[in-house]
Amino acid sequence: MELSKLPGVGRKSAQRMVFYLLKQSPQAVNDLSTSLSDLVQKVKFCSICNNIAEEETCEICRSEKRDRSIICVVEEANDIWAFERTGDYRGLYHVLGGVLSPLDGIGPDDLHVKELLQRLDDSVHEVIVATNPSTEGEATALYLAKLIKPLAIKLTRIARGIPVGADLEHADEMTLSRALEGRAEI
Numbered sequence: 001m002e003l004s005k006l007p008g009v010g011r012k013s014a015q016r017m018v019f020y021l022l023k024q025s026p027q028a029v030n031d032l033s034t035s036l037s038d039l040v041q042k043v044k045f046c047s048i049c050n051n052i053a054e055e056e057t058c059e060i061c062r063s064e065k066r067d068r069s070i071i072c073v074v075e076e077a078n079d080i081w082a083f084e085r086t087g088d089y090r091g092l093y094h095v096l097g098g099v100l101s102p103l104d105g106i107g108p109d110d111l112h113v114k115e116l117l118q119r120l121d122d123s124v125h126e127v128i129v130a131t132n133p134s135t136e137g138e139a140t141a142l143y144l145a146k147l148i149k150p151l152a153i154k155l156t157r158i159a160r161g162i163p164v165g166a167d168l169e170h171a172d173e174m175t176l177s178r179a180l181e182g183r184a185e186i
Contacts, residue, residue, distance in 0.1 A: 045077075048119070050095035050112050052077045060084075060093060067091045069125040073116060073144065075099055075132060079168040083130070086177045091128075094119065099136040100143055108143065117147060126154040128183060133164045145186045156183040 003014035021029055045051070046058035053059070060066060060080070070091030074080055075098060083089045096111045120127070129144055131137035141157055148155050159182030162171050171179075 045095075049093050050077070050097060050115070051080055051093060065090070068123055070128065071116070071119065071124055071126075072128040072130050074130050074168065075137065075140075076169075079130065082168045082171060082176055083180070086173045086180070088177045088180055091126075096131070096140065099131055099134070099140040101136045111140075113144070113147070116144075120148065120151055120153060124153055126156060128156050128158065128180075129186065130158045130168065130179075132167055133160065133162055141186065149186075155186050157186045158183045 001011065001014045001018070003009055003017050004011050006014075009017070021032070042054055043052055044054070046053040046061055047056050048061040049058060051058040051060060055062075067090050071094050072083065072089060072091055073094045073096060074083070075096055077095050080093050080095065083093075094112065094116045096113065096116070098106055098111055100106060100108065100111070127144075127148055129141045131140045145155055158179040160179075162168065162175055162179055168176070
């Protein structure tokens with residue numbers, strides 16, 4: 001059953017979804033199928049920051065209203081939307097595509113670290129490291145600090161308003177706002 005392969009969906013939940021879909025009109029199920037097909041065909045990754053996009057670059061990278069002197073580094077694209085919900089951050093982002101995890105065989109070459117370093121020119125004055133406060137997130141933050149510090153760019157880490165072991169996508173807007181306000185230089 002393909003639905004049970006989705007994150008957080010077990011065999012019983014997948015079975016409930018199938019029975020729900022069987023009760024829907026053929027048009028409703030077809031609309032869902034079309035949406036899933038569109039997801040695969042139309043959605044891609046931004047060529048600048050690795051956010052999800054329907055064009056070559058995402059809306060955030062294309063926006064003239066963003067502060068291009070600040071880049072917030074996150075693990076995954078869904079972390080961007082957690083920050084965007086706060087309305088407090090107006091800079092750019094960079095999605096790593098995960099975190100360092102030697103036990104899982106994920107090293108620096110498996111992440112978008114090189115692409116981040118290529119973006120760090122004279123126009124960038126601050127890099128905010130916003131990886132999750134997990135062991136892997138902290139290791140990734142330290143690795144990035146080692147690479148970015150010699151470039152004489154202000155390097156900050158979001159404050160510890162988020163519980164250790166939690167994911168950014170589950171944090172509320174107030175917690176993320178306070179984490180941004182209380183970020184500290186690494």
